[in-house]
Amino acid sequence: MPELPEVETTRQGIYPALIDRRIDKVIVREPRLRWRVIPDLAARVQGQRVLDVRRRAKYLLIDLERGSLILHLGMSGNLRVLPQTAPLLTHDHVDVILDSGQCLRFNDPRRFGSLHWTETDPLEHPLLENLAPEPLGDDFNADYLVDVAQRRHVAIKQLLMNSQVVVGVGNIYASESLFRAGIRPTRAAGKIPRARLAQLTDAIKVVLNDAIRAGGTTLRDYVNASGTPGYFRQKLFVYERAGEPCRICRAPIKQIAQGQRSTYYCPKCQT
DNA sequence: ATGGGCACCTGGCTGC
């Protein structure tokens, strides 16, 4: 489900409820996430105050006084802020109960999400330490992408989805960014001229920022911390629009498979 | 180093 805009929207949504609150209790109903949640997680975090809520790539980092929770939403996860007494739904796997009486509830039907605890710098956690630059940061720019794309034979879309190249760009925003840059997703990364890659870095930033502003994209199950969907779906140019007319040139949008994922593009606008 | 394919899991939809 969630790519960078959805994770960032979630971060912004949970921040006010978490910041400076103390954790009264953690309830892990289902520890079998992508990695098994450590058995003593509740004991380790109980009583600690929340110092910050950050995002790195698609990971949420909840910094406490003596460590950090590292949370990933996987494909189908969401976090909601609810009254502690709110009725449970299926797949409500974890509750973080705060001293305000509110509760941060993690729901994840497919259990591709994860919850780790670290008592050292979370950015040096094995899952995070080798991640590429943030797409919205200044070090993700034309020079960088040109350098990385050099001599690479992979299709540009797959390059964009590689977290060693840039983080946070998933299946939706890879297709959307390539549309806005007018680049065909199947083009070999190393054969795209510098000027086009420069347009692409800009397109990625614009698309991600627009999506954050719209509260993310809801296709099926994504909801923000208040339980409401994102509105960026209405602004998608190609994703899940196979056969529908291109919003620019009216040519039917094409759907292909790349690396076992669906890719969408306009055969006229993207070359 | 690079690239490709699989695995993990549940649920919703399609078509027989």
Add this chain to the structure above:
DNA sequence: TGCAGCCAGGTGCCCA
């Protein structure tokens, strides 16, 4: 109505 098959916002790991 039932059920098999396919698809879905991710990504770590294993293999060539």
